[in-house]
Amino acid sequence: MGTIAEKYIDEGRAEGVEFGKIEAKKELAMKLLKSGFPNEFVSENTGLSKQEILALKDSID
Secondary structure, rough: OOHHHHHHHHHHHHHHHHHHHHHHHHHHHHHHHHOOOOOOHHHHHHOOOOHHHHHHHHHHO
């Protein structure tokens, strides 16, 4: 059993890792969209929702 500080550090680290995974998915989605891949393909292959894909696509245009 760790200290309270260690618990918060571990939680922060886990949140950081999750944030990094989401950002990597968004980065991949942007590259696929810029390359002309269909929204559905991008959604299926990144795990992002169709709404997230549309928002990313809007930010490109």
